[in-house]
Amino acid sequence: MKKLKTKFLLPVMAFLLAITAAFASQAKPDVVDTLVPGYIFVNGVCEPARSCNLEDGPTCTYSSRPVFAKTSPTMCPIPLHFPSK
Template identity: 40%
Template sequence: MKTRILKSGMPVMAFLMAIAFAFASESTVFEDGNSLRTGYIFQDNVCVPAPKDCNQVSLIPCVYNGNQVYAEQENSTSCIVPLTHNGL
């Protein structure tokens, strides 16, 4: 009886664990370079959201009103990761 439970139960448990681990390891990193990202600019010693979307496709810097646009804000006084765009 015990071997019967093990033989049928183990594959089912392995399958359920594989599904659970697949969802637990979901990545939140931008994988597609063409996806638009809302940027931030450094203005008056504070990072503020910029109404410009950049997509990291080329080497052309993404700017808004003459300021470099950054991908994320680490805190309210530090903008990091400069963004680029394809010029369109």
């Protein structure tokens, strides 16, 4: 009976150890600043300005005006930030 338990438990334990090692060894992806097109609001229209990102940081500006992400031709409500270095 003891031999039967050993024959059953040893492969199960090896399988569980392999699964645990597989998940524990997966590296986290590096955080990459994703640039999005930025726009400034001029005369009721969103005009293209420069690429910035959505991550926290200093406010992205173009000619001393804050840059925003565009949601429609006349709406630029999402503030953008300079990419981190």
